[in-house]
Amino acid sequence: MFDSFLESTGILFLGSSLFGPVSIPNIAIPIIGTLIGMFFGILPGVSGVTGMALLIPFTFSWTLIPTILLFGSIYGGGTYCGSITAILINIPGTAPNAATCLDGYPMARMGEAKTALGASAAASAMGAAFGVFVLIAMLPVMRATVLAFGPAEFFMLAVLGLTVIAVVSEGNLIKGMAAGGVGLLLAFIGRDPVTGALRFTFGTLYLQDGIRLVPLFLGMFAVTEMINLAASRRKTISGREHVEELTGSLWEGVLSVFRYFGLFIRSSILGTVIGMIPGIGGTVASFVAYGHAVQSTKDNQRFGKGDIRGVIAPEACNDAKDGGSLVPVLAFGIPGSEGAALVLVAMLLHGLIPGRELMTTNLHLAFLLIWALFISNQLTSIIGVMIINQVVRFTVIRTQLLVPFIFILAVVGAYAERTAMGDVLLTFVFGVLGYLMKKHAYPRVSLVIALILGELFEVNFRQAMRLHEFGRLDFFDRPIFLGLVLFTLLSVVYPFYQSLRARKGIGVKQSPAGKM
Amino acid sequence: METRYPLIQITGRSLFSFLALLFVLLLLWLSTGYPPRARYVPQLVAYFTIICLLLQVILDSSPRLSALYGSVERAELFKSEPAGENQSGDGPPDLRQEITAYLWLAGLLAGLVLFGFLISIPCYILFYLRTQARLPWLNATLYGIGTFLFTYLLFVTLFEIRLYPGFLLETLLDF
Numbered sequence: 001m002f003d004s005f006l007e008s009t010g011i012l013f014l015g016s017s018l019f020g021p022v023s024i025p026n027i028a029i030p031i032i033g034t035l036i037g038m039f040f041g042i043l044p045g046v047s048g049v050t051g052m053a054l055l056i057p058f059t060f061s062w063t064l065i066p067t068i069l070l071f072g073s074i075y076g077g078g079t080y081c082g083s084i085t086a087i088l089i090n091i092p093g094t095a096p097n098a099a100t101c102l103d104g105y106p107m108a109r110m111g112e113a114k115t116a117l118g119a120s121a122a123a124s125a126m127g128a129a130f131g132v133f134v135l136i137a138m139l140p141v142m143r144a145t146v147l148a149f150g151p152a153e154f155f156m157l158a159v160l161g162l163t164v165i166a167v168v169s170e171g172n173l174i175k176g177m178a179a180g181g182v183g184l185l186l187a188f189i190g191r192d193p194v195t196g197a198l199r200f201t202f203g204t205l206y207l208q209d210g211i212r213l214v215p216l217f218l219g220m221f222a223v224t225e226m227i228n229l230a231a232s233r234r235k236t237i238s239g240r241e242h243v244e245e246l247t248g249s250l251w252e253g254v255l256s257v258f259r260y261f262g263l264f265i266r267s268s269i270l271g272t273v274i275g276m277i278p279g280i281g282g283t284v285a286s287f288v289a290y291g292h293a294v295q296s297t298k299d300n301q302r303f304g305k306g307d308i309r310g311v312i313a314p315e316a317c318n319d320a321k322d323g324g325s326l327v328p329v330l331a332f333g334i335p336g337s338e339g340a341a342l343v344l345v346a347m348l349l350h351g352l353i354p355g356r357e358l359m360t361t362n363l364h365l366a367f368l369l370i371w372a373l374f375i376s377n378q379l380t381s382i383i384g385v386m387i388i389n390q391v392v393r394f395t396v397i398r399t400q401l402l403v404p405f406i407f408i409l410a411v412v413g414a415y416a417e418r419t420a421m422g423d424v425l426l427t428f429v430f431g432v433l434g435y436l437m438k439k440h441a442y443p444r445v446s447l448v449i450a451l452i453l454g455e456l457f458e459v460n461f462r463q464a465m466r467l468h469e470f471g472r473l474d475f476f477d478r479p480i481f482l483g484l485v486l487f488t489l490l491s492v493v494y495p496f497y498q499s500l501r502a503r504k505g506i507g508v509k510q511s512p513a514g515k516m
Numbered sequence: 517m518e519t520r521y522p523l524i525q526i527t528g529r530s531l532f533s534f535l536a537l538l539f540v541l542l543l544l545w546l547s548t549g550y551p552p553r554a555r556y557v558p559q560l561v562a563y564f565t566i567i568c569l570l571l572q573v574i575l576d577s578s579p580r581l582s583a584l585y586g587s588v589e590r591a592e593l594f595k596s597e598p599a600g601e602n603q604s605g606d607g608p609p610d611l612r613q614e615i616t617a618y619l620w621l622a623g624l625l626a627g628l629v630l631f632g633f634l635i636s637i638p639c640y641i642l643f644y645l646r647t648q649a650r651l652p653w654l655n656a657t658l659y660g661i662g663t664f665l666f667t668y669l670l671f672v673t674l675f676e677i678r679l680y681p682g683f684l685l686e687t688l689l690d691f
Binding site for chain 2 (some may be wrong): 060174175177178181182184185188191195197199223225230231232233358397400401403404405407408411412415418419421424425428431432436439440441442447457458461462481
């Protein structure tokens with residue numbers, strides 16, 4: 001494992017050819033990715049996920065290494081920046097930063113904007129580092145686990161991944177399950193992997209290869225968001241016309257993280273653990289951490305009115321979650337969020353299959369992804385603090401100036417993968433479908449996760465059933481399989497229990513930042 | 517006083533759930549023609565999805581039942597919008613703007629199919645920025661030209677991708 005770590009570190013200082021004969025050092029790619037992630041992360045309504053979806057087509061001609069570095073760094077780069085707008089204008093750049101609004105914005109109103117930004121930057125950077133170290137520590141365990149998996153375990157894992165739908169559709173369970181069902185059915189379009197029969201192709205040649213992931217993601221995450229922006233009444237992306245002057249002390253904010261180090265560590269642990277569980281995501285994580293900060297503090301009267309601990313806890317938790325969320329992606333190819341799904345798609349498009357292969361022969365590539373995440377998480381805090389005054393101006397970009405360019409990037413990007421006009425049409429179809437889903441409160445992420453897991457689900461189910469028929473597989477003889485069954489049952493029952501509690505009013509608080 | 521919701525009310529939301537249900541029913545019907553081993557899993561999933569969608573159609577069409585189930589959330593439509601004070605000027609989407617957005621999208625698609633990428637893209641940017649963002653003609657034209665150059669240099673020159681020339685140009689070239 002140490003060799004792979006050294007190999008990945010060495011690769012960082014080599015060069016990669018991105019466009020034509022011009023080669024750039026690999027270490028520069030995470031820096032570029034961080035800046036891109038920051039740009040998209042700071043635009044309310046547009047997240048790093050949109051940026052990742054738009055960039056997929058640009059990486060078709062790249063090799064695997066720069067692609068991993070780029071996507072890993074965009075994934076990490078967008079997380080902190082959303083807190084800048086949350087603190088300064090009470091509008092979180094991304095949903096997970098919503099918890100930061102609760103105390104960050106009151107601090108800004110009291111003239112302590114820079115203090116809150118300093119605390120948020122330090123908590124993010126240190127929280128992210130914590131998450132990454134835990135991820136590295138988990139690698140040997142992940143490796144051993146993956147090697148013990150057979151078709152039955154992979155099938156159960158896919159089912160477990162699908163139960164994520166129940167979690168991400170909090171409050172909309174039926175809609176989430178319906179969207180997941182449609183996603184699975186869409187995954188079955190094309191040639192049946194076992195019998196070779198054509199399914200749901202409507203007699204077209206185009207659909208014989210199944211639904212392509214690039215048009216799906218560009219449609220669902222770029223076009224949908226732009227239709228939403230175009231149809232909204234916002235004049236600018238944030239709805240604000242002007243940017244105000246900043247006051248307070250950055251340094252005092254940074255030091256406050258050390259003053260409340262216990263809270264920081266507890267929040268980071270919460271974030272890492274929640275990140276490892278597919279589907280729960282950053283929004284829930286940051287609100288859980290905020291709730292923990294309020295509950296575990298004796299003098300908690302200032303929370304909600306500008307308490308710096310209300311900034312430290314959600315930010316540390318939110319960034320620590322990034323490292324944890326890569327555990328199921330790297331080990332099993334199970335994405336728990338849209339961002340993780342895009343990292344996975346980028347790897348798949350370049351021929352890298354997560355799981356057994358990544359954990360053994362290609363372990364250095366897993367380390368490379370971790371490096372990209374680590375670098376971007378640290379850089380984004382440093383750069384973010386340095387250029388706060390400039391960065392915040394992006395939030396007053398006029399909506400109608402941004403929309404057409406993203407539309408164009410999305411359609412050209414969709415076409416560029418295979419030069420097929422069908423992909424362009426599919427991007428539009430998924431864009432409109434995504435918008436209607438968003439409008440009618442159907443979680444898009446349920447459909448996307450189901451579509452990605454569809455093949456893993458079906459192929460392993462059929463293989464396991466065949467092995468069972470031939471008497472070569474006894475389900476009750478496999479502890480990992482049984483453990484997964486138990487875990488799946490728990491993850492299905494828990495949301496029901498939670499919604500029952502919520503209906504009875506037993507203190508389950510719905511997060512104000514919503515879902516996808 | 518307890519709010520009394522109507523028993524049946526057809527809304528855009530119930531219509532969307534109903535269309536989704538029809539789509540899944542269509543897939544289920546199509547799957548009946550496939551070999552048994554190829555249709556087993558899709559049918560299983562389709563039955564499950566149909567049950568979910570049926571329930572959802574009933575809940576969406578009946579505010580009274582929906583209230584019983586506990587899912588009448590008036591502000592549910594745009595949950596993903598940011599928390600905090602509503603300072604962004606957001607509300608429910610303006611139907612006119614929504615239709616305008618669809619029309620611009622359809623226009624772009626029609627333009628791409630008929631005239632291809634290199635003609636449609638700058639024209640789209642020019643007219644969109646002029647009419648929607650209300651930029652002066654000169655600025656809109658400059659943005660249009662800039663986008664054309666970006667697309668051409670990046671995709672045609674650097675990536676060596678043959679961008680679709682459009683149905684009309686292809687027909688003309690065939691002659």
